[in-house]
Amino acid sequence: MDKYIGEFLNGYAGYFQYLRDEILHPSWHNYFYWLLGLSLVVWSLEILFPWRKNQGIIRHDFWLDAFYMFFNFFLFSLVAYNAVSGVVVVAFNDLLAQFGITNLVAIRVAALPVWTQLALLFVIRDFIQWNVHRLLHRVPWLWEFHKVHHSIEEMGFAGHLRYHWMETVVYRTIEYIPLAMIGFGIDDFFMVHIFALAIGHLNHANIYLPLGPLKYVFNSPQMHLWHHAEELPEGTYGVNYGISLSLWDYLFGKAYIPSEDSGIKLGFQNMAQFPKTFWSQVTYPWIHKHERYPEQLETLAGRQPYSRPRAIRTRTAPRRKTPLGTGGRRGHETH
Ligand SMILES: [Zn+2]
Ligand SMILES: [Zn+2]
Numbered sequence: 001m002d003k004y005i006g007e008f009l010n011g012y013a014g015y016f017q018y019l020r021d022e023i024l025h026p027s028w029h030n031y032f033y034w035l036l037g038l039s040l041v042v043w044s045l046e047i048l049f050p051w052r053k054n055q056g057i058i059r060h061d062f063w064l065d066a067f068y069m070f071f072n073f074f075l076f077s078l079v080a081y082n083a084v085s086g087v088v089v090v091a092f093n094d095l096l097a098q099f100g101i102t103n104l105v106a107i108r109v110a111a112l113p114v115w116t117q118l119a120l121l122f123v124i125r126d127f128i129q130w131n132v133h134r135l136l137h138r139v140p141w142l143w144e145f146h147k148v149h150h151s152i153e154e155m156g157f158a159g160h161l162r163y164h165w166m167e168t169v170v171y172r173t174i175e176y177i178p179l180a181m182i183g184f185g186i187d188d189f190f191m192v193h194i195f196a197l198a199i200g201h202l203n204h205a206n207i208y209l210p211l212g213p214l215k216y217v218f219n220s221p222q223m224h225l226w227h228h229a230e231e232l233p234e235g236t237y238g239v240n241y242g243i244s245l246s247l248w249d250y251l252f253g254k255a256y257i258p259s260e261d262s263g264i265k266l267g268f269q270n271m272a273q274f275p276k277t278f279w280s281q282v283t284y285p286w287i288h289k290h291e292r293y294p295e296q297l298e299t300l301a302g303r304q305p306y307s308r309p310r311a312i313r314t315r316t317a318p319r320r321k322t323p324l325g326t327g328g329r330r331g332h333e334t335h
Contacts, residue, residue: 004091019074034194035073042157042201051208051221051262055154059206065158067278076165089176104177110185117184122192123245124182125175130241130248132174137238142170144285151274151281152204153266155225160204164282199244208262219246223257228266232256 022032047057056062096104109117136146145164152159202209203224211220219242227240239256242249249255268274275281 010086029190031073031190031193035069035197038194038198038201039069039157042198042205042207046156046206049207051206052154055156055206059156060154061152061162062156062158064276064278065152065156065162068163069158069161071278072161072163072165072168076168104180105183106181108183110183112185114186117186118189118192120182121179121184121189122195125179125192126196126243126245127248128175128178129171129243130245132171133241133243134238134254135174136167136170137241141285145170147268147274147284148281150228150266150268151271152228153271155204155206155221155228155266157201157205160200164285166285196244208260215246216250217245217247219244222260223249223255225262225264225266226257230265230267230269230271 019032022030026033109120112120136142145166149159149163149167152162199219203219203221205221207221209220209222211218215223219240223240223242223246227238227242232239233256239254240246240249241254246255275284
């Protein structure tokens, strides 16, 4: 147990030191200044070449998103994730050792050139994330967390990192085993993270980015805007799930760009009831659950859904026909 506590404290102290060093020592290998620099570059593009001409330079929720950006990129890791994930990895390896497994690596790519390894990680990770993103839309309790990202009403680069911190936990947890099974010969994937960060910023930016035939490979603002559309094709939980690459959406029939209209309505049904501030948004999935899933809770309690008093029903969100929604966009129903 002492080992796990030590790991937690090490993770905590180590990250605090790391964050301080990041801010105090600008360098080319520094996430803090890359985030700042990329944000300024993409914001300048939005100001110089706006796709929606009537959108403000400081758009609706700009500062909220700026806070999310800083929180998700740095503070959340500082507060808990880094320390807790260190403990979980040690505990997980100990558990595997109980079964005689001391090495997860199944495929070795260490002999390949560095750039090939970077490209491999980029593509494999993007495909895993595409699948996780689909789960966030498909599984009702995960969707409650992902709603934070879909509550963006006016799209802009800073919206890229508006998401609930639980998404970090879900993505990292699911990625961990498949990536640990690949034996990379390098452990510095800084470039991959920065490249993905740049693409994510651009996909959310208020700019028009025609990619020509490359649109079948890379995601774009025109494509990702439809991911955020309130209206979705009947019978789907979402479209255009791509994070950096659009390739998976084209390969698996999830691509949907009916027009290049920049002014489509964004969000999800009943968004007016969704909280507007940081704290109320991050606590939202855990509170007032009974108001969102009244029929499920009552069914669990052995009561019929229609036995709920009318007075209560008027205060609740419209009811779903099935636990997974009515087939459209999750009642209606990533990144
Ligand atoms: Zn999404
Ligand atoms: Zn998005």
